[in-house]
Amino acid sequence: MLQITDIDSYYGASHILHGVGLEAGKGELVGILGRNGTGKTTLLRTIMGMTTRATGSLKLNGQELIGEPTNKRAFAGFGYVPQGRQIIPDFTIRENILMGRFAAKDGRKDIPEIVYEIFPYLIENLDRPGGVLSGGQQQQLAIARALATEPSVLLLDEPTEGIQPNIVEQIEKTIIRLNKELGLTILLVEQNIRFVRAAATRFVMMENGRSVATGATADLTEALISKHMTI
């Protein structure tokens, strides 16, 4: 379904990703791991066409997207939940969600049904500003906004980072539900190995802008983690 081959990516003159590869079948959840600054966020931004330049191949269901602008990638099926959530605090919850509808294939302008199902709190508070929400609720809002684009692949950048421990579990359950019940393919950048082991079918380990190891989650050994993730 998703094939990323030999990707190089740049911010201006800075060459950040070097020959990165990754594959995800339909309904897979792939954990993207590695130390801080190894290029995990840059990989998601490259998939969305948000770096200065990228070469290589990015195919979604056989369609080559590497030269395409961000809006075309969203239309093709990528939904992006960026690190730090990036909701608009002065927009209402409704407006934040509906921003995602600009990339919906059928031009719908309503709140998607799935948001009613999985985020009832957001639905009860649609007219309040996004900025009044807690960190965990803002994360839910960012996921709801991405779901409004009707994605087939969801890109999640550290969705549990900086969130109260009791809410982390809720976010984790939601992500697993989106993957298992809705069959969404998910690329998950995550530092929490326990969650990656619980949720992922496969993993990619990154180091210095390269994908240095990949495999089934069962192959994510302690040796690999200590080699590529301990500081």
Ligand SMILES: Nc1ncnc2c1ncn2[C@@H]1O[C@H](COP(=O)(O)OP(=O)(O)OP(=O)(O)O)[C@@H](O)[C@H]1O
């Ligand atoms: N906008 C930018 N312009 C130039 N360099 C950047 C930019 N954003 C990130 N970088 C550099 O790219 C490299 C990879 O950063 P990136 O944020 O992708 O890493 P990461 O693995 O996601 O780290 P973290 O876990 O800290 O988010 C770092 O050296 C970083 O300094």
